[in-house]
Amino acid sequence: MKKIISVYQKKIALRLREISLSWDRCHQLKHSINYTLLNCGKLIRSVIILLGLDDLKMDSNQYIDVACAIEMIQSYTLIHDDLPEMDNATMRRDKIANHLIYGHSIALLAGDALLTDTFLVLSNLKISDHQKVALIHLFAQKAGTSGVCFGQTLDMINQTNGFDDWSEIEDMIKYKTCALFELSFQTIGLLALLNDEKLSKLAELGYLYGMAFQIQDDLNDDNLVDDINLIHKTNYHQIFGKEKALEKIDQILSQIENLCIIIFGEKNKIFAYLKSTFK
Structure with a gap:
């Protein structure tokens, strides 16, 4: 499994670097974009797409650009989330935050450019017009007021006032979190021409994985309580305790396993990968 994932990651990283060559018009903007985009991390959202397509016996190599598109969206959210007006973060993936290197204005424009160019990449996909329109609609939905933008707004409220209940x-x-995972899983369904029932289950899968992912992420961040930006934020384990949080993750993983079997079959590889991200 590790070798398969490593191959996916290398293919995605290489293609992202190729796509980045089109940004030569503006030296400063290009470097700001590449600083975040090419510092790839684990590429979980894009790996999910390729692994899911492989489980459905499709040639994932034909859809590397779709995987890159979701990483462009993800990078845009990271740059904007770190801005002083948002989370005011100083570090991202063990590197200094983008805006502290290139300035707030350039970082803002880099995020804007990534979001916009995502749809340029999608528009050039070699898929049917029907699939292309459906995919563009889905990406816009999950990135905008029905997705991460609304989620970030709620996060700002949490950061300022805290939330009272779960x-x-x-x-x-x-x-904020589940939207892009739902996007990954539903993208698989659109490309594989799955029926509405399966698409609905893929959305549920993305929601469940995103929820477990965030609960785990908050547990991992627990040692950062001295960070002023985390002081007023409320999360699952603060309300229910760490033991209950770990139990919740296990419960969700059981639901995820059942859905993976229904959608991808008994011998799917995707569940093993999803589970491995919690180690």
């Missing part, structure tokens, strides 16, 4: 936090996670 239902408010759950809403924030649903839109």
